[in-house]
Amino acid sequence: MYQLFGFKRSRSDRPMWLLEELGQPYEYYQIDFSRGDNRSDYFLGINPAGKVPALRHDDLTLTESGAICTYLADRHPEAGLIPAAGSPDRGLNDQWVFFALTELEQPLWTAGKHRFALPKEHRIPEIESTAHYEFEKAAALLSQGMGGREFMVADRFTVADIFITHTLNWAVSFKFSIDHPHLQDYLERMNARPARHKAMDAPVLEIPRPGERAGGA
Numbered sequence: 001m002y003q004l005f006g007f008k009r010s011r012s013d014r015p016m017w018l019l020e021e022l023g024q025p026y027e028y029y030q031i032d033f034s035r036g037d038n039r040s041d042y043f044l045g046i047n048p049a050g051k052v053p054a055l056r057h058d059d060l061t062l063t064e065s066g067a068i069c070t071y072l073a074d075r076h077p078e079a080g081l082i083p084a085a086g087s088p089d090r091g092l093n094d095q096w097v098f099f100a101l102t103e104l105e106q107p108l109w110t111a112g113k114h115r116f117a118l119p120k121e122h123r124i125p126e127i128e129s130t131a132h133y134e135f136e137k138a139a140a141l142l143s144q145g146m147g148g149r150e151f152m153v154a155d156r157f158t159v160a161d162i163f164i165t166h167t168l169n170w171a172v173s174f175k176f177s178i179d180h181p182h183l184q185d186y187l188e189r190m191n192a193r194p195a196r197h198k199a200m201d202a203p204v205l206e207i208p209r210p211g212e213r214a215g216g217a
């Protein structure tokens with residue numbers, strides 16, 4: 001059984017959505033930041049960075065949303081959510097996953113760090129306009145790369161669509177403009193997928209807290 005550690009409306013929505021698309025059973029443990037779960041000894045033993053998502057499967061613990069989703073999709077090739085390793089379509093899938101992680105999400109994360117995540121003395125509010133400038137360039141490239149196609153790669157839904165959709169939703173929630181041809185329509189189509197809604201409504205388990213008896217995790 002896969003065990004996913006995450007916090008809803010964070011990067012952990014990516015592997016959760018994928019697990020629902022794959023139709024694989026999993027346990028979802030909520031790492032509640034407001035309760036300090038991410039700094040607990042229990043969770044730091046799983047991911048010393050204190051970040052979500054993290055995945056446990058048998059003896060393996062994986063962090064990094066890109067690695068987790070690639071691992072999961074590769075393990076279930078029959079679901080057709082990731083092209084075969086070494087194929088041209090796999091190259092394109094990986095290109096868009098890396099684009100989401102390194103080009104599209106970075107300006108958003110820069111804004112997030114300087115809006116609320118960094119200690120106050122390290123925040124530079126003026127960086128916000130640079131983040132918008134950089135995001136705008138990435139969004140224009142994405143729109144151009146997407147063209148009028150229904151999905152990012154070939155003619156089917158892949159892991160790349162999860163990363164691009166999740167990151168565009170993040171942009172919308174941060175009030176970054178995605179006013180480019182194709183992007184709004186694409187987002188509406190992807191957001192309507194039933195597996196995404198199932199992931200958002202998935203039941204949540206709690207990690208053991210100090211003084212509580214350890215559960216199944």
Ligand SMILES: N[C@@H](CCC(=O)N[C@@H](CS)C(=O)NCC(=O)O)C(=O)O
Nearest residue numbers: 010011050051052053063064065066
């Ligand atoms: N590169 C990592 C980033 C993980 C990350 O920064 N997750 C955020 C939530 S979206 C987090 O756990 N932040 C808590 C912290 O920075 O202490 C990934 O894609 O999985």
